[in-house]
Amino acid sequence: MRSQSILVLLLAALVPAGARAHEVLHDVDRGRAVAVRVYESDGEVLANAPFEVFSPSAPGAAYLAGRTDRAGWLAFVPDAPGPWRVKVVEATGHGLDTTIDVARSGATTQAGTPAAGSAGFVLRPLLGAAVIAAVFAGLVLLARRRSANR
Amino acid sequence: MHVPDGFVSPQITLPALAVSAPLWAWAARRHFGRSAADSLPVVGALTAVAFVVQSIMIPLPGGTSTHLLGVTLLALLHGPLVAFVCESLVLVVQALFFGAGGFTVLGVNALAMGLLGPLAGWLVYLAARRLSGRAAAFLAAWVAVQVSSLAVALVLGLQHRLSADYFPTPLPVTLAAMMIPSLAVTGPAEGLYTLFALSVLRRAKIREAL
Structure with a gap:
């Protein structure tokens, strides 16, 4: 009878430990x-x-x-x-x-x-248009030089 | 509208590049040689404007946005192959300098936005211009946007079927997400832009627009 009482007491003591195992903790790590x-x-x-x-x-x-x-x-x-x-x-x-x-x-x-930086939203279209204009300027020069050589 | 790198697998990008490469070479030789010296400044200016209008996002309900193509105008004035080369240049500049789109998907984007859409718009313009030049230009621009959007949606849908790892959204969702804004917003906006640009070019007495 005494040993049964001790067992019941031990089980009762473990119940909170079981409950703690389900507790969710957290860390904040910046x-x-x-x-x-x-x-x-x-x-x-x-x-x-x-x-x-x-x-x-x-x-x-x-x-x-x-x-x-x-x-x-x-x-x-x-x-x-x-x-x-x-x-x-x-x-x-x-x-x-x-x-x-x-x-x-x-x-x-x-x-x-x-x-892209904050200025990129404005500079991007301008830069892209400038690159394309440069490509076509090169093509025009090339085409005219070829025509002149003929 | 254009597809970024990593959304489409080599099963699609490689055949698209294989189709695009000879078309680029043929179009460049045919339309950008010695005889094109007079038209190149106008073509260059319209390509630069196309780059700018593609950079301007039109906000849509639901938090997404769309943008114009801008190259249908080039197809109407100089033919679809010129539009194809010019749109490809726009895509290269976007990929090279701004990390938009990308080189692996260059063939896919160039075919969808630079060739199929402008080609469809050009055909519509040829068929309808006798009735009304302005209406034909508006309709051509609207159709060009629809065909380009549909082509991109079908490619993404095909990619989803091939491997959802590359593009996780199924075709019906992609079709709805792309075509509804395209039909209601982008198409009419492209039509208005094309009419406006044609009007400006006519006032400036640019020969091709007269």
């Missing part, structure tokens, strides 16, 4: 996440757009999937250094497939796609 903002060439953000993030340690399956927030942000916490692939796909075919290099220190650099 500076570990990589935040990416996606936007159109004129600065319009891609809000609520589906995205996938692929880890360099397992590039075959998405490490994270979700939707960008209303300001066009997505974020992930890398668990390995290397090139992390970020793919944002809208149903219209608009989107982005880029690589973000995560160093061992956690520092990130974007590979491939050049980032």
